[in-house]
Amino acid sequence: MRIILLGPPGAGKGTHASRIEKDFGVVQVSTGDMIRSAIKNKTDMGKKANEYVQAGKLVPDDIVIGIVKERLLQDDVKDSFMLDGFPRTLEQAKALENILEEWGMHLDAVLYFDVNSDEVVRRLSSRRVCENCQATYNLISMPPRQEGVCDHCGGKLIQRTDDRPEVIKQRLETYEEQTRPLVEFYESKGLLHRVVSMGSIEDVAERVKEFLAGLNA
Numbered sequence: 079m080r081i082i083l084l085g086p087p088g089a090g091k092g093t094h095a096s097r098i099e100k101d102f103g104v105v106q107v108s109t110g111d112m113i114r115s116a117i118k119n120k121t122d123m124g125k126k127a128n129e130y131v132q133a134g135k136l137v138p139d140d141i142v143i144g145i146v147k148e149r150l151l152q153d154d155v156k157d158s159f160m161l162d163g164f165p166r167t168l169e170q171a172k173a174l175e176n177i178l179e180e181w182g183m184h185l186d187a188v189l190y191f192d193v194n195s196d197e198v199v200r201r202l203s204s205r206r207v208c209e210n211c212q213a214t215y216n217l218i219s220m221p222p223r224q225e226g227v228c229d230h231c232g233g234k235l236i237q238r239t240d241d242r243p244e245v246i247k248q249r250l251e252t253y254e255e256q257t258r259p260l261v262e263f264y265e266s267k268g269l270l271h272r273v274v275s276m277g278s279i280e281d282v283a284e285r286v287k288e289f290l291a292g293l294n295a
């Protein structure tokens with residue numbers, strides 16, 4: 079199974095990625111991890127990427143694509159993978175398509191975790207972080223034992239600037255704008271599958287499982 083996960087911040091993509099990994103034995107390949115490990119292992123692309131990272135610059139498309147290519151040649155992802163955070167642009171999507179084609183492979187599906195913005199605002203704006211040890215809480219789904227106080231260290235719980243409703247709305251808009259071309263690209267290939275990411279985590283997980291089981295059949 080070769081799949082891609084897409085979805086705005088707060089759509090629960092991370093949670094479901096871990097579940098898919100466990101349920102279907104698919105290795106999750108995330109862009110951040112890939113770049114870090116390429117740099118650590120000093121691969122050809124890793125060395126190039128490191129120059130940008132050291133300079134505090136964004137790693138350019140062709141290097142990211144090179145890193146993905148290096149990663150996808152490794153044994154653990156030979157037969158199946160789940161990409162997260164890549165592709166991010168239409169250019170990257172087309173490059174991936176070419177790489178897979180070259181290898182005689184194809185994607186099975188692109189899962190888009192669809193969530194309405196009010197719900198994301200509700201989820202993310204209830205997030206709190208310990209000022210001291212960075213432990214995260216959620217006032218709705220994972221509240222601390224004592225209001226405003228970290229269970230682990232007694233530190234003060236604060237709301238990140240990023241998690242304020244007006245900032246969340248802005249982040250969502252930016253995400254949608256950037257991702258729209260990708261969504262349209264995969265839609266036109268008949269690969270896009272929207273997962274309604276509303277309701278409980280269990281409900282959403284069930285929808286994902288049913289769809290992926292169908293792919294495997």
Ligand SMILES: [Zn+2]
Pocket residue numbers: 208209210211212213228229230231232233
């Ligand atoms: Zn703490």
